[in-house]
Amino acid sequence: MSERGKKHDRSREISRTAPVSRRAVLKGAAAMGAAAGAGVIGAPVIWAQEIKDIELRHVGVSYSVVKAIGDQAQKDLGFKVSMQNLDTSAAITRFVTQPESVDIPDLEGWQTKVAVARGILQGIEVKRIKEFDNILPIFTKGEYEAKKVSRQGISPYEAMYIESKESTKIVEGVHDWMTFMPQVYNADSMGYRPDLIGRPITEWKELFNPEFKGKAAILDVPNIGIMDAALACESRGDVTYKNKGNMTREEIDKTIDVLIALKKQGHFRATWTTFDQSVELMAAGEIIIQSMWSPAVAAVRVKGIPCIYAPVNIKDGREGYRGWCNGMGLARHLTGKKLDAAYEYLNWYYSGWQGAFVARYGYYSPVPKTAAKFMTENEYGYWYEGKPATDIIKDPYGVVMEQPGAKRDGGSIVDRFTNISCWNTVMDENQYMSRRWNEFKSA
Amino acid sequence: MLSARVRVALQVLPLALVLLVFFVVPIGFVVAVSFFHYDDFGIVPAFSPENYAAVLSEHLTLDLYLSTLRFAALVWFFTLIIGFWVAYFLVFHVRNQLVAIGLFLVCTVPFWTSNIIRMISWLPLLGKEGLINRGLIGLGVIHRPLEFLLFSDFSVVVSYVHLFTIFMIVPLFNSMSRIDRSLFEAASDAGTSRLQTVLFVVVPLVKSGIVLGSIFVITLVMGDFYVVRVMSGGSRASVVSAMFDDISVLLFPHAAANAVFLIIIVVLMVGLILRAVDVRRELVDQR
Numbered sequence: 211m212s213e214r215g216k217k218h219d220r221s222r223e224i225s226r227t228a229p230v231s232r233r234a235v236l237k238g239a240a241a242m243g244a245a246a247g248a249g250v251i252g253a254p255v256i257w258a259q260e261i262k263d264i265e266l267r268h269v270g271v272s273y274s275v276v277k278a279i280g281d282q283a284q285k286d287l288g289f290k291v292s293m294q295n296l297d298t299s300a301a302i303t304r305f306v307t308q309p310e311s312v313d314i315p316d317l318e319g320w321q322t323k324v325a326v327a328r329g330i331l332q333g334i335e336v337k338r339i340k341e342f343d344n345i346l347p348i349f350t351k352g353e354y355e356a357k358k359v360s361r362q363g364i365s366p367y368e369a370m371y372i373e374s375k376e377s378t379k380i381v382e383g384v385h386d387w388m389t390f391m392p393q394v395y396n397a398d399s400m401g402y403r404p405d406l407i408g409r410p411i412t413e414w415k416e417l418f419n420p421e422f423k424g425k426a427a428i429l430d431v432p433n434i435g436i437m438d439a440a441l442a443c444e445s446r447g448d449v450t451y452k453n454k455g456n457m458t459r460e461e462i463d464k465t466i467d468v469l470i471a472l473k474k475q476g477h478f479r480a481t482w483t484t485f486d487q488s489v490e491l492m493a494a495g496e497i498i499i500q501s502m503w504s505p506a507v508a509a510v511r512v513k514g515i516p517c518i519y520a521p522v523n524i525k526d527g528r529e530g531y532r533g534w535c536n537g538m539g540l541a542r543h544l545t546g547k548k549l550d551a552a553y554e555y556l557n558w559y560y561s562g563w564q565g566a567f568v569a570r571y572g573y574y575s576p577v578p579k580t581a582a583k584f585m586t587e588n589e590y591g592y593w594y595e596g597k598p599a600t601d602i603i604k605d606p607y608g609v610v611m612e613q614p615g616a617k618r619d620g621g622s623i624v625d626r627f628t629n630i631s632c633w634n635t636v637m638d639e640n641q642y643m644s645r646r647w648n649e650f651k652s653a
Numbered sequence: 654m655l656s657a658r659v660r661v662a663l664q665v666l667p668l669a670l671v672l673l674v675f676f677v678v679p680i681g682f683v684v685a686v687s688f689f690h691y692d693d694f695g696i697v698p699a700f701s702p703e704n705y706a707a708v709l710s711e712h713l714t715l716d717l718y719l720s721t722l723r724f725a726a727l728v729w730f731f732t733l734i735i736g737f738w739v740a741y742f743l744v745f746h747v748r749n750q751l752v753a754i755g756l757f758l759v760c761t762v763p764f765w766t767s768n769i770i771r772m773i774s775w776l777p778l779l780g781k782e783g784l785i786n787r788g789l790i791g792l793g794v795i796h797r798p799l800e801f802l803l804f805s806d807f808s809v810v811v812s813y814v815h816l817f818t819i820f821m822i823v824p825l826f827n828s829m830s831r832i833d834r835s836l837f838e839a840a841s842d843a844g845t846s847r848l849q850t851v852l853f854v855v856v857p858l859v860k861s862g863i864v865l866g867s868i869f870v871i872t873l874v875m876g877d878f879y880v881v882r883v884m885s886g887g888s889r890a891s892v893v894s895a896m897f898d899d900i901s902v903l904l905f906p907h908a909a910a911n912a913v914f915l916i917i918i919v920v921l922m923v924g925l926i927l928r929a930v931d932v933r934r935e936l937v938d939q940r
Contacts, residue, residue, distance in 0.1 A: 299901030306903065324903065424800065430887040432898055473888070480804045480886025491886075495782045496804070636902055644898050645713050651890035652716045 264551045265290040270301050270316025273485070273505070273573075274394050274536035278606065279564050287558055289551050298431070305330060314552060315539045319364035320433075320636040322390045322539065326372065326380055331539045333375040333387030338553050341560035345576045348627055349392045349535070351384060355628050363437065363455025363633035366392050366535040390537035392576045393559050394568050397531035397626040398438075400520040401492060401502030401510070411520045413529055414438075415445035417499060418468070423477050427491055427500035428469075430481035432647040434634050437532050438501040439465050441631060445528050455635040459642055466646040470653045481651075485509075492517055504572040507619070508611055519619035523629045530631025531620075569593040570606040574623055596622030680916070687909035696905055704910035714911075717892045718918070724806075724881070724891075725874040728813040732870050733863065735814065736821025740862075741855070743822075744829040745837075760822055763815075772812045772880055779803040779811075804886030812884045817873055821866035828862030829855065864930045868923055875919050 268275050272295040280293035296304060302324065305315045309330040317325060325331050336342050348354045352367035359365055371385040372378075380389060402411050407422075417426060417438070429435040440457070443449040449464045451457060457465070472478065479496055482488045489509045491497040502519070510517035524530040538559070544552050558564070565581025568574070569589065575581040582590045591597035596618055603612035620626050637643055655663070690699040708714055739760065747753040763771055778784045779802040786798040801807055832855065840850045856863075878894035892915055899908035 299897075302903060303900065427886075430882075431901075433902065478888065479800075480888060482887060483882065487883075490776070494776075494780050496780060496886075640902055641899075641904055641907065644902065644904070645711060645895075648890045648895045648898060649713050649716065651887070651894070652713070652720050 260547060261289045261551050264548055265292060266313045266552060266555055267292050267294060268314040269294045269312045271298055275316050279567055282563055283555060283558050287554055309541055310543055313541050313544060315541060316536055317390050317539050318536055318634055319366055319369040322369040325539060326389050327378055329378045330542055331389060332542045333372050334391055334540055336386050336388055340557050341577045341580060344579050349576050355624055357628055360630045360632055362453045363635035365633045390539045391556050392535050392537040394573045395535035396504055396573045397533050397630060398503055399522045399531050400499060401507040401517055402499040402520060403516060404518050405516045406498045412522060413445050414441040414522060417442045418446055418472060422499050424479055425498045426478055427480045427482055427497045428478060429501045430483050432644050433636050436465060436643055436647060437632055439469055443468050454632045456637045459639055462639060462643050462646055466650050469650045473653050508572055512609060512611060521620040524631060530629050531626060532632055533630040534634040567606050592618055594623050596625060683909045683912055686905055687913050689906040691906050704906045707907060708910045708914055717890060717895055720889060721875060721891045724809060725871050727810050728874050729867055729870050731814045732818045732821040735818050736825055736866060740822050740825035740829055743826060757826060760819055768816060771816060772883060775812050779808055804888060809881055809884045812880055813874060817870045820869035824862040824865035825859055828859035832858050860930045861932045864926055864932050867926055871922060872919055
């Protein structure tokens with residue numbers, strides 16, 4: 211984000227504590243900005259000299275590895291951070307085939323499993339993560355609000371710990387070494403056009419409702435598309451699953467057969483693979499309901515087209531969100547100063563700026579406590595607590611997203627994350643699934 | 654003085670090296686990986702035919718090839734018809750050679766932008782609320798938008814034809830330019846109609862152009878996954894898009910076996926085309 215944006219944040223932070231004049235805010239902002247540079251790292255000058263030649267390459271998908279965040283980290287930390295974007299498959303391919311070319315691989319749970327097994331990561335020492343105790347227990351303990359978090363698919367907790375720095379085996383329970391450090395996550399469901407549907411949508415089976423024939427779409431990334439389909443099948447009562455995140459061949463067959471039958475009836479207008487495609491399909495009126503990501507729904511709304519992110523709270527063991535989480539790993543080849551810098555970088559993520567940034571397009575930080583410090587009360591209330599906005603809500607780049615009075619679809623973070631049904635994954639029967647998915651595609 | 658043999662060898666060497674490094678070696682890797690074994694977390698070097706067995710036994714393979722071949726055939730047909738007449742017009746109807754070359758260059762103008770932009774620009778035209786549907790509704794021709802225009806086989810073929818016709822025009826333009834005009838006079842003296850001249854004089858003489866253009870178009874369609882994916886709205890899969898799905902979850906050996914199989918199929922197709930027309934003789938003889 212630009213210098214201006216940064217000041218903007220600081221001023222909001224100040225105005226939250228006390229009503230002050232605009233001039234005082236600006237002055238205060240300048241002072242805070244200066245203090246923050248030193249404050250965040252709290253490092254002596256020598257350190258600054260030694261690290262200025264360091265460059266960290268943070269590589270991953272565009273919604274997780276964000277240039278504006280890297281730029282801010284670089285400014286706060288004093289060493290160079292280069293953010294490199296690849297799509298999910300290209301990223302994991304690069305991590306496993308050219309691990310030396312990456313310092314901070316950005317990983318999803320399933321990618322972490324693969325990367326750990328192949329020995330390309332080193333453990334992250336829990337005691338070197340300052341805010342570790344403030345990380346939501348969704349990640350560190352696999353529970354939230356005194357409830358166990360779903361273990362269907364690969365929950366972040368499931369991929370979280372190893373026993374030693376060099377270990378290549380992920381283990382249950384809380385340990386001193388982490389495989390990856392969660393940095394951004396969300397709960398996915400469907401998006402729909404309320405103006406064209408005319409009633410609230412709260413169940414996945416609506417995705418397959420004949421009422422929306424020729425106007426529905428599904429996500430075409432086989433690993434997660436199949437789970438959206440499974441949620442809908444489960445909701446409609448077509449199939450019951452033991453574990454939607456790790457289906458048996460029989461469950462896969464049943465799910466794909468349902469999809470093929472729907473496709474033959476002309477139910478799906480399209481499938482989509484990228485964020486932009488899902489936005490375009492919805493905005494252009496091709497689709498009125500589809501599996502969709504929360505910021506994509508927001509992007510449709512910014513165009514002035516009504517679009518709602520369906521709240522799909524768990525009911526009778528059905529429904530629920532599909533959760534995902536991206537975290538940062540430490541490449542095995544990092545040592546010495548570069549490793550120290552990497553730890554600084556990881557800690558910076560939990561210092562709040564990044565948490566506030568991603569919150570403004572609908573994602574969450576694992577440490578909401580620090581993120582809150584960089585948000586106004588209105589923002590935190592809207593994005594995290596599900597409260598009606600008391601003022602205009604803007605996205606991270608300053609575009610107005612919501613008017614006062616608006617409420618976030620799906621409610622608070624607690625409402626959403628106590629209703630996770632399954633997590634993004636790669637199944638044991640993945641190859642079989644991928645083949646059957648392609649049969650659906652070519653049907 | 655170097656002997657003739659050494660001189661030839663030296664002349665061939667640079668290209669041979671380039672082909673070795675950038676073609677033979679990578680293909681060698683793909684072939685090697687296609688025999689590897691893999692489990693959930695790793696690829697194990699091995700010599701196992703399991704990936705080929707999987708590719709050849711899957712019903713999906715047949716479906717994908719049929720679907721891709723159908724697109725290849727349709728696109729080949731339309732690009733050939735359009736390409737032939739565009740080239741014919743440029744060569745035989747535009748008297749001024751300078752104008753002809755100018756118009757030929759105009760054909761390449763769309764190529765100043767990227768493939769992706771040219772493809773995506775069809776979306777606002779063909780969509781439910783796109784220009785064509787709105788226009789037709791505005792004129793009262795139709796009352797509901799025509800849905801087959803976008804995210805269908807139709808839209809896939811339209812964009813392929815748009816993207817690839819130039820690859821037909823170029824070799825045809827080239828072959829036609831080399832036809833001796835006096836043949837037309839001779840044909841007309843012998844009493845042929847215009848259509849007969851085209852069929853019995855022009856077509857046989859541009860066979861090599863047709864073959865080269867066909868090879869370009871067919872191999873491009875066989876190797877594509879992006880146009881199919883976007884223009885069909887993801888409702889069609891192609892041979893390569895299935896490989897892409899494999900790679901996205903690190904199923905490299907299976908994808909490699911698929912790739913080798915595709916190479917074999919495409920080589921066979923090109924072989925068949927070249928068998929029908931001996932391009933080398935056509936090109937050399939005409940000199």
